[in-house]
Amino acid sequence: MSNLNYKTKKEIIIENAYRDPFLKIEDLAELADTTSKYVRTILSDANVSLMELRKEYARRIEEKKYCPSDRIILNYLSKASLFKKKNFSSSEVLYINNPLDVNNIAGQIQRNFFYQSYCLKVKKSTWGLASVFLDKRYFQEQEALSFEALLEIFNESLDGKELEISNLDIIVDLATEQISSHLGIENFSPLIRIKQNLLLKGEIVVLFLLYFDARKISFSLSHNGGITIKRRDYSI
Structure with missing residues (x-):
């Protein structure tokens, strides 16, 4: 038996946080099949702030960088x-x-x-x-x-x-x-x-x-x- 779901939970969390910063902690936990506490730990260890990512997204929209x-x-x-x-x-x-x-x-x-x-x-x-x-x-x-x-x-x-x-x-x-x-x-x-x-x-x-x-x-x-x-x- 081999599992094709080969990405780690950390990779899933980080990837989806950058892809859509408007996801909630609970959403990221569900996507990675883990707990909200673990998501917060991963984001903190990786120095990733959903709030900052959301601000950056808003700035890109304002600057019309969205393609x-x-x-x-x-x-x-x-x-x-x-x-x-x-x-x-x-x-x-x-x-x-x-x-x-x-x-x-x-x-x-x-x-x-x-x-x-x-x-x-x-x-x-x-x-x-x-x-x-x-x-x-x-x-x-x-x-x-x-x-x-x-x-x-x-x-x-x-x-x-x-x-x-x-x-x-x-x-x-x-x-x-x-x-x-x-x-x-x-x-x-x-x-x-x-x-x-x-x-x-x-x-x-x-x-x-x-x-x-x-x-x-x-x-x-x-x-x-x-x-x-x-x-x-x-x-x-």
Whole structure:
């Protein structure tokens, strides 16, 4: 039996404190599966003050250092230690669990969009799948882009444009055969589906679909709009 939840409690506490300083001590304790007393000890030993981190966050907002592109889910995930760019490998498979996942571009997919797909692996185990649809009118169609190249292309192409970034649409669904086979899970196992659109002048130009094995990953949203990602305790 091996446990894939290999981060220490200290690492989880410090990482999440910096990622979202508006989390309470109790929230950090829950994320690290420990006590509030232990969280306070870790923060004190590391000389980390949630109050100071919150002030710094407020200063960045006031100075307009906040970059809107950080709201794009792939940009955000690529900065998390679990989702290192090297962990994403390109795939020729189009990952769609449910036709409704692409219902808002269904009538335009073949005519206006091309796709790139990626498999997320951690220690040779598949943890997630991603499909990205890009509008041919704004992006030059290419094959087998690396994950890093994809990020560079859509960030450069959309830089300076009046981009509308949708909120994240997160649901728990049941895995259908295609997705379950690639994730290595049973059909109808719980699946986390994340969807986000990028729009220009009210039209979708990029659509992100991400699927995660709900046994391995959990997401929580904070009151300030931040995302906290946690490995779930899961042994194989």
